[in-house]
């Protein structure tokens with residue numbers, strides 16, 4: 254009997270891999286393109302939907318491959334239009350994606366891992382540890398399920414209401430770089446969802462050795478989750494800093510291969526009483542000087558149990574003004590989906606600290622790195 258685990262996962266296959274599979278099954282090359290379009294343009298949930306593929310081909314595909322389709326486990330809608338979905342994978346893991354509609358764009362925040370190994374102190378996902386990486390198929394299927402649901406909800410035309418993607422959901426995308434890169438190729442394919450690389454942003458907490466690969470092997474935009482202006486501060490809230498301190502991270506930003514006119518986005522979560530002083534703002538301006546940069550200031554969302562608090566609104570304003578006075582482009586990000594725990598740092602897909610079930614049965618066994626060197630780079 255064949256081992257079902259060994260079957261190729263259709264939604265993760267690249268175009269050449271899909272073409273090779275279809276050729277192996279004795280079909281003409283145009284069938285591979287049809288299949289690709291069903292998988293990635295229409296986001297078909299099952300082979301049965303692919304009505305213009307011959308039945309024998311569908312039967313052969315069913316026998317020779319598996320098809321990843323995420324199941325919608327829950328949907329929460331915020332008063333501000335934000336929607337948070339929890340998806341269930343084939344092996345029962347839970348991951349989240351967040352839809353953020355604005356006047357000029359419709360963005361999905363996508364997850365790249367079940368949990369996260371990096372253990373940032375202010376982040377709910379970090380409390381889960383890493384259960385496993387997502388496959389390319391599971392990464393792209395968040396986008397397909399979201400598009401299909403948004404069409405049902407009247408949020409935009411089929412097949413793709415979404416205009417922008419940000420990889421800022423659960424997980425450190427660069428820790429899962431091979432699957433991330435495969436997913437990006439599928440998402441940018443003109444026979445697939447056909448996203449523009451200008452509308453796709455990958456965020457990292459500072460996995461320095463992989464940043465260069467992102468710049469050289471993809472064309473998408475980079476965001477760096479900085480969140481501190483001294484190593485002592487950053488070591489305390491982002492353990493990865495002990496392996497690649499601020500100086501090394503910013504050196505990687507300065508040499509990041511970037512298209513003309515692009516800027517790196519620095520995410521800076523303002524934690525009340527921790528990193529929101531005038532001195533922090535002044536240091537931040539100095540740190541990013543000379544880097545084509547934009548800074549997103551993100552007032553922290555209270556998460557019970559993590560030990561941080563939201564900054565005072567006047568602190569946020571003062572911080573922003575100091576950057577503005579130094580000609581640094583900075584925007585204060587609107588606090589979105591706070592009422593449904595969909596805002597930055599709030600994704601956990603399971604129990605939250607304080608509710609006695611911090612690690613859900615779906616994610617137990619997750620590991621958080623105490624030694625960032627163990628990432629293996």
Ligand code: SF4
Pocket residue numbers: 369370371372373376377378379380422423424425458478
């Ligand atoms: S902020 Fe990002 S890198 Fe840090 S623990 Fe959360 S998901 Fe992981």
